[in-house]
Amino acid sequence: xxIHSSSQLLTLQGGPQRGADLGKLGxxxxxxxxxxxxxxxxxxxxADIRAAYPHDPTLDAGGCVVMPxxxxxxxxxIWGGDRAAEFExxxxxTPYLDILAAGGGILSTVRAxxxxxxxxxxxxxxxxxxxxxxxxxxxxEAKTGYGLQTATELRLLKxxxxxxxxxxVDLAITFMGAHAIAPEYKDNxxxxxxxxxxxxxxxxxxxxxxxxxxxxxxxVDVFCEHKAFDxxxxxxxxxxxxxxxxxxxxxxxxxxxxxxxxxxxxLGAASADHLVKTSDADIEAIGRSxxxxxxxxxxxxxxxxxxxxxxxxIIAANGILALATDCNPGTTxxxxxxxxxxxxxxxxxxxPAQAIAASTINSAHAIRRSDRVGSLEIGKQADILILSxxxxxxxxxxxxxxxxxxxxxxxxxxxxxxxxxxTA
Amino acid sequence: xxIHSSSQLLTLQGGPQRGADLGKLGxxxxxxxxxxxxxxxxxxxxADIRAAYPHDPTLDAGGCVVMPxxxxxxxxxIWGGDRAAEFExxxxxTPYLDILAAGGGILSTVRAxxxxxxxxxxxxxxxxxxxxxxxxxxxxEAKTGYGLQTATELRLLKxxxxxxxxxxVDLAITFMGAHAIAPEYKDNxxxxxxxxxxxxxxxxxxxxxxxxxxxxxxxVDVFCEHKAFDxxxxxxxxxxxxxxxxxxxxxxxxxxxxxxxxxxxxLGAASADHLVKTSDADIEAIGRSxxxxxxxxxxxxxxxxxxxxxxxxIIAANGILALATDCNPGTTxxxxxxxxxxxxxxxxxxxPAQAIAASTINSAHAIRRSDRVGSLEIGKQADILILSxxxxxxxxxxxxxxxxxxxxxxxxxxxxxxxxxxTA
Numbered sequence: 001x002x003i004h005s006s007s008q009l010l011t012l013q014g015g016p017q018r019g020a021d022l023g024k025l026g027x028x029x030x031x032x033x034x035x036x037x038x039x040x041x042x043x044x045x046x047a048d049i050r051a052a053y054p055h056d057p058t059l060d061a062g063g064c065v066v067m068p069x070x071x072x073x074x075x076x077x078i079w080g081g082d083r084a085a086e087f088e089x090x091x092x093x094t095p096y097l098d099i100l101a102a103g104g105g106i107l108s109t110v111r112a113x114x115x116x117x118x119x120x121x122x123x124x125x126x127x128x129x130x131x132x133x134x135x136x137x138x139x140x141e142a143k144t145g146y147g148l149q150t151a152t153e154l155r156l157l158k159x160x161x162x163x164x165x166x167x168x169v170d171l172a173i174t175f176m177g178a179h180a181i182a183p184e185y186k187d188n189x190x191x192x193x194x195x196x197x198x199x200x201x202x203x204x205x206x207x208x209x210x211x212x213x214x215x216x217x218x219x220v221d222v223f224c225e226h227k228a229f230d231x232x233x234x235x236x237x238x239x240x241x242x243x244x245x246x247x248x249x250x251x252x253x254x255x256x257x258x259x260x261x262x263x264x265x266x267l268g269a270a271s272a273d274h275l276v277k278t279s280d281a282d283i284e285a286i287g288r289s290x291x292x293x294x295x296x297x298x299x300x301x302x303x304x305x306x307x308x309x310x311x312x313x314i315i316a317a318n319g320i321l322a323l324a325t326d327c328n329p330g331t332t333x334x335x336x337x338x339x340x341x342x343x344x345x346x347x348x349x350x351x352p353a354q355a356i357a358a359s360t361i362n363s364a365h366a367i368r369r370s371d372r373v374g375s376l377e378i379g380k381q382a383d384i385l386i387l388s389x390x391x392x393x394x395x396x397x398x399x400x401x402x403x404x405x406x407x408x409x410x411x412x413x414x415x416x417x418x419x420x421x422x423t424a
Numbered sequence: 425x426x427i428h429s430s431s432q433l434l435t436l437q438g439g440p441q442r443g444a445d446l447g448k449l450g451x452x453x454x455x456x457x458x459x460x461x462x463x464x465x466x467x468x469x470x471a472d473i474r475a476a477y478p479h480d481p482t483l484d485a486g487g488c489v490v491m492p493x494x495x496x497x498x499x500x501x502i503w504g505g506d507r508a509a510e511f512e513x514x515x516x517x518t519p520y521l522d523i524l525a526a527g528g529g530i531l532s533t534v535r536a537x538x539x540x541x542x543x544x545x546x547x548x549x550x551x552x553x554x555x556x557x558x559x560x561x562x563x564x565e566a567k568t569g570y571g572l573q574t575a576t577e578l579r580l581l582k583x584x585x586x587x588x589x590x591x592x593v594d595l596a597i598t599f600m601g602a603h604a605i606a607p608e609y610k611d612n613x614x615x616x617x618x619x620x621x622x623x624x625x626x627x628x629x630x631x632x633x634x635x636x637x638x639x640x641x642x643x644v645d646v647f648c649e650h651k652a653f654d655x656x657x658x659x660x661x662x663x664x665x666x667x668x669x670x671x672x673x674x675x676x677x678x679x680x681x682x683x684x685x686x687x688x689x690x691l692g693a694a695s696a697d698h699l700v701k702t703s704d705a706d707i708e709a710i711g712r713s714x715x716x717x718x719x720x721x722x723x724x725x726x727x728x729x730x731x732x733x734x735x736x737x738i739i740a741a742n743g744i745l746a747l748a749t750d751c752n753p754g755t756t757x758x759x760x761x762x763x764x765x766x767x768x769x770x771x772x773x774x775x776p777a778q779a780i781a782a783s784t785i786n787s788a789h790a791i792r793r794s795d796r797v798g799s800l801e802i803g804k805q806a807d808i809l810i811l812s813x814x815x816x817x818x819x820x821x822x823x824x825x826x827x828x829x830x831x832x833x834x835x836x837x838x839x840x841x842x843x844x845x846x847t848a
Contacts (some may be wrong), residue, residue, distance in 0.1 A: 046519045084817035087778055091820070092770045125814075131825055296825075304770035306730065339824035345726035352512055388551075395507035396515070400722075401555055401765035402826065 001411065002058040003066060003384060004032035004046040006288075008392055011043055012065035012357060012375035015371075018366040019287070019318035023353035025392060028184030033066070035382040038410040045375050059413065061386045064405060068258040068375050069138025069360050069383035070337035073172070073366035074273050074324030075295050076179075077142035078156055078163075079127040081112025083329045095361040106146075106180050109329050113146035113156070121159040126166075128327065128335055129333060133169050135336040136404040138383035140171040141324070141367050146358045148192075149202055153177050153209055159414060161212055163363035168409065172367040172381075175204050178229055178237050193233040197240045205244050219270065219367070221249040224260035231259045236265050247368060256298065265289040269367040271322070275298065283310065287317030292366035294322045295358075297343045302332030313346035322363040323355060343400030351395035385409035425835065426482040427490060427563035428456035428470040429806060432816055434491035436781060436799035443711070443742035445628055447777035449816060450799075455636040457490070459716035459806040461482070462834040467800050481836065485810045488829060489818075492799050493562025493807035494761035494783050497596070497790035498697050498718050498748035502549040502587075502605075505536025507753045521574040529606050530570075533753050545583040546708045550590075552751065557593050558840040560828040562807035565596040565748070567645060569603030572616075577601050579629055581741065585636055592833065594807075596791040598643040598673060599628050602653055602661050617657040620632055621664045629668050643694065643791070648684035655683045662691050664764050671792060677701040678723065689713040696789040699733045700724065708788040711741030716790035719773055719782075720734070721767045726756030735772035746787040748778060757773055768822030774822035808832035 006075045017024055032049035034042040034056060042049055043094075048284050050058070080234030086104040092197055099105060132140055142163075143372070144156035157175065164171040177200045185192035201220065204228070208217060220241035224234040238248050246267035252260025261282035264272035272286060273294040295309035314321050323340050326332055334340075341355040350358070364374025373381050385408040388397070394403060433455030441448055456473035458466040458480060466473055474482070510528040514520075523529060537545070556564055566587075568580035581599065588595040601624045602617070609616035625644065632641060644665035648658040662672050671695035677700055678682025685706035688696035696710060697718040710717050719733035738745050747764050750756055758764075765779040774782070788798025797805050810830040813819070818827060831838045 082814065084776075084815060084821040085771075087821040088817045091773055091775050093773065101456060108486040124480040242695040274453040301770065302823075304773075333822040334824035345511075346725065349515055349517065349728075351515050352508075390506065390509060393512045397511040398724075400758035400824070401559060 001035045001062060002032050002049055002053055002056045002366050003035070003386070003408065004030075004049065004058060005064055006030055007062040007063045008065050008394055009033065009376065009388055010065065012361045013377050014066055016292075016320050016362050016370050017357045018048065018320050019315055020134060022357050022362070023313055023351055027357060027392070033376050033384065034410075035411045037260060038382055038417060039104070040376060040378055040380050041381050042378065050319070051134045063390055065389050065392055067356070067385050067387065067392070068360045069385055069407065069409070070136045071139045071363040071367065072137045072325050072337055073130060073271065073363040074296060074320055074326050075142050075311050076145060076326070076328035077128055077140065078121055078144070078159055079113055079146045079329050080116035080124060081109050081329070083108060088239055092255060106330055107183055109146050109327050110148055110180070112184065114149065115153045117161050118155050118162065121156065124164050125127065125159065128150060129163055129169055129236050131335040133407060134404065134407075135338055135384045135402050136333070136407060137169065137337050138407065138409050139170040139172065139364065139367070139369065139373050141174060143176040143179070145176030147233065148177065148180060148182035148205055153200065155202070156209065157204070157207065157218070162308060170368065170373070172219070172222045174247070176221040176223075177223040180228055183211060187235065189229070192235055193229060195259070197237055201240055201244055202244070204338055205246070217246050220246040221251065222250040225251065225254060226256050226261070227332055236262055238263065238269070242267055249273060253282070257282070261286055263373040265291050269329070270368050273324070274299065274309055275314070278310060283313050283317045283319065286318040287314065288348040290320070292320045292362060293342065294324050294363070294366050295348065296326035298332040298334050298340055299326045299349050300345055301347070302334070308347045311344070311350060320365060321358050322366040323358040324363060324366075336402065338395060338403060339399055341396050343418050345396040349395045352393045355396055356392060382411040403404045425459045426473055426477055426480045427455075427459070427485060427832065428473065428482060429485040429490045430454055431487045431814055432456065432489050433800065434780065434816055435801065436492055437682055437757065437801050440716075440744050440786050440794050441781045442744050442770055443606060443739055446739055446745060447775055447781050447784070449777050449780060450818070454581070455490070457657040457800050457808065459832075461833045462526060462771050462806055464800060464802055466802060473648050476519065482592050487814055488815055489811040489813055491796065491809050491811065491816070492784045493809055493833070494560045495563045495791065495793070495798050496556060496561045496748050496789040497565045497695065497746055497787040498720060498750050499564055499566050500752035501552055501564065502545055502568070502583055503533050503537055503753050504540035504545060504569045505533050505753070507532060519565050521796070528627065529756055531572050531607055534572055534604070534607065538573070538576045541588065541808065542583050546586050547585065549587060552624060553587055553593055557831060557833075558747070559762055559826050560809045560831060561593065561761050562757070562831065562833050563594040563596065563788070563791070563793065563797050567598040567600040567603070568658055569600030570603065572606035574602060574627055574649070575727065577624065577743065579630070581628070581642070583696050592604040595798070596643070596793065598645045599670070600645040600647075602646040604647060604652055604760050613653070613655065617653060617660060624666055625664055625670070626777060629670070643673045644670040645675065648682050648687070649675070650680050650682070655687060656784055658684060659687055662687065666691055673697060680844070681706070681754070684731045694792050698723065699738070700731055702734060704737070705742065707741045711743040714744070716744045716746050716786060717770065718748050718787070719772065720748055721749035722756040722758050722764055723773050725767055725771070726758070732771045735768070735774060739744065739778075744786055744789060746790040747782040748790075749786060760826065760828060762819060763823055767822050767842050769820040775818045779820055780816060786797050788819050806832060806835040830839050
């Protein structure tokens with residue numbers, strides 16, 4: 001199949017974009033892409049492509065922009081329960097301690113998740129995943145971390161593998177037993193750290209080999225913050241994970257700087273995520289590394305806070321910047337990478353082009369899949385968006401609605417821009 | 425037809441909500457609404473309704489929230505041209521004066537609008553209007569104001585009447601010849617003010633009687649700001665409009681406080697809109713009046729500014745607060761009232777319930793239609809939303825995507841929550 005556009009085809013070719021290179025969209029005006037067996041086999045000017053592939057069926061995208069599917073490299077896709085009432089309390093000015101006393105906060109999600117079956121967890125997460133898909137996300141990182149006990153964490157892994165098997169969106173799965181201190185270990189965080197290190201990681205490794213023998217190991221991630229895991233505990237968990245062969249990620253500097261970024265760089269983590277209270281020394285360190293700086297602007301937005309990732313500094317330090325939704329029930333329930341792009345432009349002064357690269361090829365690198373997805377290049381998976389906009393700048397400029405018209409996933413075309421139709 | 429929900433039916437009954445009354449949703453758990461001839465003829469508990477109307481077909485909304493359609497009381501729906509490149513320049517840090525020198529700013533929209541035919545203006549505005557509709561807005565205020573010369577302003581009125589005739593979304597039309605100083609009068613703002621007053625208003629009145637004889641007169645609106653119309657000029661225009669029988673609106677205090685709010689109150693305007701740099705004295709004045717305070721949080725958000733309408737003060741002063749998108753090509757291109765609600769919660773600390781009331785019954789009052797739309801009450805137009813959420817708090821809590829499943833407009837049902845479907 002040939003997909004061609006009389007407007008812009010954004011290839012994002014050339015691999016992850018570091019520092020000042022961020023924003024090179026590789027635009028082909030009047031360009032086309034050829035798909036065979038779920039993969040891209042040619043990219044070029046429409047006239048050349050049609051001459052070279054005269055018998056392929058064509059999908060004419062008209063004046064719409066064609067680009068790679070979004071890669072969302074940081075989500076907490078799977079949880080049980082409903083925290084909308086907690087949001088209402090927060091907006092009404094209820095102090096956070098009162099919300100916790102009323103049974104709110106992350107541990108309310110942990111309680112609801114622990115009492116949910118795999119089937120129920122899958123049923124709750126599926127609409128979120130499909131909403132991501134209909135907004136153009138074709139690969140999603142998804143973490144466990146609302147179990148905080150071995151059995152539930154494994155149930156979450158199983159639920160994520162089930163969603164992956166449904167074969168719509170590719171998942172990059174992350175084990176995050178170290179998302180918070182389990183309530184049973186409230187007064188003994190070191191005890192919970194030891195449990196994650198000495199028991200959970202080994203069990204997850206064995207479990208994974210049994211349940212997903214053909215997939216590479218999931219990421220292991222730690223929430224390195226006050227009241228969660230301190231730097232020594234984060235190092236303990238990530239070092240052990242590395243020893244066991246897991247690739248690494250870290251949540252760092254969302255509220256406080258404990259040194260998580262430099263730990264991530266030292267251990268060769270694929271990414272360090274959040275990065276709000278990040279120091280200049282940390283930025284220099286990540287700028288010299290292959291660890292991707294994943295900014296999650298929806299988190300401060302969701303919390304009505306005003307401080308964002310120092311994205312321009314990261315770019316100036318030659319870092320690899322990526323964007324993600326952080327979709328989760330406590331701080332930000334938004335599935336759309338398009339909104340992340342629009343917010344990143346305004347809150348961190350990225351240009352639309354920079355935000356697009358940070359949401360495709362660079363975010364693919366944050367989950368170490370930039371060899372497979374994130375750009376329109378020969379050999380890559382045919383994950384492609386057709387946007388109902390005349391040029392790429394409308395991503396960022398416009399916001400709050402879905403600009404995706406069609407999503408192509410592994411060469412299959414799905415229409416999403418139905419708008420509405422009369423039914424009665 | 426009966427529409428019923430096992431979850432929440434929000435009636436918003438009882439008229440515009442002033443001050444501390446804001447946020448009374450009139451929730452009926454397991455409620456139903458009966459529609460006959462485009463209107464609501466009964467509202468109540470599902471069991472009672474089904475007993476009273478045993479032969480009506482039913483639409484079972486399941487566990488979805490049912491509520492009135494959104495009323496968006498402030499948009500610049502109709503314009504020509506594309507300003508996405510200007511947005512990119514702004515995000516890249518280009519000074520505004522350089523953007524103006526490069527041909528950007530509102531006058532670039534005026535140029536493109538002046539050279540567009542009625543057909544082209546309608547074709548450009550229609551997708552915006554339908555996007556509003558698919559996001560649950562069933563009544564939209566829409567202004568002229570990118571013509572700034574009599575002939576183009578009349579063409580914009582004609583284009584809006586054409587869109588209204590397509591009969592999907594109800595429009596409340598506003599004449600805003602005084603949106604900016606026309607470029608021909610750059611050095612003579614008083615000359616342009618006199619043109620609006622002495623020529624345009626009279627012509628618009630005659631034109632309207634000829635082209636829309638069965639409709640009440642449109643609103644007349646003025647942009648009361650530095651570099652636009654000062655207080656005396658705003659008074660001159662609005663007083664003349666009032667004399668001619670037009671209902672009034674004003675843009676006030678977006679960037680500077682020139683006294684527009686008190687002028688609106690004095691002249692009995694239906695609403696005063698923006699209200700960012702509004703003083704305590706102004707808030708007191710509007711709080712004692714029937715002029716609705718329309719907040720447009722997407723405007724500072726779109727411009728990446730941090731100051732918003734002092735909404736809590738307006739509520740404390742017993743004012744009638746409403747919300748709107750302000751959808752326009754220069755500062756904020758977002759069609760979704762759902763996003764306005766989510767932003768209003770975070771930026772102005774409204775609760776979801778307050779933001780919902782400000783987007784339905786109160787925004788209906790801002791265009792003086794709270795007798796016809798904005799609530800589910802007997803005799804009102806059957807403009808109804810079915811949302812794919814389990815309780816009303818998800819509006820506000822979640823953002824960035826469309827939570828509307830079905831829109832009922834004058835009793836006709838349209839499905840919008842199609843998600844996606846495979847087409848090839």
